[in-house]
Amino acid sequence: ARADKAGHKHFMAKEISEQPGVIGEAVSHYVAADNTISLPDPGLDFTKFDRITMVACGTAYYACLTAKYWFEQIARLPVEVDFASEFRYREPPIPGRTLAMFVSQSGETADTLAALRYCEGKADKIASVVNVIESTIARESDLALPIHAGVEIGVASTKAFTCQLTVLFLMTLKAALDRGTITQDQLADHISALRSMPSLINIALEQNAAIRDAAQKLSPARDVLFLGRGAMFPLALEGALKLKEISYIHAEAYASGELKHGPIALIDENVPVVVMAPRDRLFDKTVSNMQEVMARKGKVILISDRAGLEEAAEGTWAQIEMPPVADALTPILYAIPAQLLAYHTAIAKGTDVDQPRNLAKSVTVE
Ligand code: G6P
Numbered sequence: 585a586r587a588d589k590a591g592h593k594h595f596m597a598k599e600i601s602e603q604p605g606v607i608g609e610a611v612s613h614y615v616a617a618d619n620t621i622s623l624p625d626p627g628l629d630f631t632k633f634d635r636i637t638m639v640a641c642g643t644a645y646y647a648c649l650t651a652k653y654w655f656e657q658i659a660r661l662p663v664e665v666d667f668a669s670e671f672r673y674r675e676p677p678i679p680g681r682t683l684a685m686f687v688s689q690s691g692e693t694a695d696t697l698a699a700l701r702y703c704e705g706k707a708d709k710i711a712s713v714v715n716v717i718e719s720t721i722a723r724e725s726d727l728a729l730p731i732h733a734g735v736e737i738g739v740a741s742t743k744a745f746t747c748q749l750t751v752l753f754l755m756t757l758k759a760a761l762d763r764g765t766i767t768q769d770q771l772a773d774h775i776s777a778l779r780s781m782p783s784l785i786n787i788a789l790e791q792n793a794a795i796r797d798a799a800q801k802l803s804p805a806r807d808v809l810f811l812g813r814g815a816m817f818p819l820a821l822e823g824a825l826k827l828k829e830i831s832y833i834h835a836e837a838y839a840s841g842e843l844k845h846g847p848i849a850l851i852d853e854n855v856p857v858v859v860m861a862p863r864d865r866l867f868d869k870t871v872s873n874m875q876e877v878m879a880r881k882g883k884v885i886l887i888s889d890r891a892g893l894e895e896a897a898e899g900t901w902a903q904i905e906m907p908p909v910a911d912a913l914t915p916i917l918y919a920i921p922a923q924l925l926a927y928h929t930a931i932a933k934g935t936d937v938d939q940p941r942n943l944a945k946s947v948t949v950e
Pocket of ligand 1: 688
């Protein structure tokens with residue numbers, strides 16, 4: 585059954601608000617009370633792979649980029665990530681002991697499907713992470729992992745993104761266990777952090793008014809820059825994508841450390857800069873990049889936790905406070921302000937939030 589807006593003005597708002605529930609669902613589908621992680625196919629044994637190749641388009645591609653940080657840091661498994669449209673025509677060599685993974689909300693994206701077919705008979709195993717379990721990509725995979733997000737109607741993906749991240753994080757934990765890179769105690773810590781995500785996301789959603797105020801300030805801008813380091817870099821990319829998709833403001837994202845290699849030339853009082861910086865081990869480095877922006881009169885919207893804001897908010901243009909969260913899970917939590925910032929900017933501009941011009945929910949032709 586196709587969902588209605590359940591009292592929300594837009595499907596996007598409804599889908600943003602559903603995230604605590606669907607993420608909780610996704611976790612309970614994969615994790616038992618005793619913390620064992622069960623993937624649909626017991627045959628997905630990560631000791632059999634030396635690398636993962638992840639392929640996707642759009643928001644799903646940014647979920648893959650985020651997962652690269654997890655798989656490499658937590659499971660010590662090298663990951664390559666590519667756009668499906670590039671991968672399929674580059675025809676890359678696929679070495680032995682490769683797990684090929686395809687992430688797609690719809691499971692019908694033409695380029696992603698073509699990339700999957702290219703891997704048939706070459707990769708050791710083909711796994712997909714999909715929302716639509718009856719989809720072509722799911723059917724043609726050796727193993728399909730549902731994300732349990734429920735029907736997503738807004739063209740700009742929101743709950744599917746955070747559910748993709750949730751399932752990819754669980755796959756990372758399974759890989760880390762198989763490969764012996766985490767202990768049972770560390771696993772238990774990660775899982776309890778994951779189980780607290782729904783309540784943390786509820787706290788993030790309560791920042792709606794502060795995010796709306798920041799969006800009001802942002803809405804006259806012609807260009808916006810997003811900055812983040814580590815796993816906040818793919819989140820910055822996703823934040824910029826959301827903003828351009830629905831508000832039509834030109835937005836781009838940079839890894840904070842690349843600021844001085846180009847985008848700093850663009851900074852003046854007309855370019856708002858959204859800095860996504862939880863107070864983690866990379867915080868000080870991101871803050872020093874942020875100060876370079878402010879020294880050139882750039883207007884900074886800082887998204888951080890209380891400790892981070894206390895330390896670095898001085899001189900910023902707007903602040904958005906997130907609750908403290910386990911370092912590994914910052915990408916899931918910080919997706920919420922990225923989504924709401926785009927949503928409220930689009931509302932301020934009066935654009936069509938659920939059906940942005942020129943975009944389709946599912947791109948089934950090349
Ligand atoms: C379109 C949608 C995006 C989506 C992308 C990939 O561009 O507008 O929201 O991220 O396709 O779609 P998929 O269904 O493969 O995740």
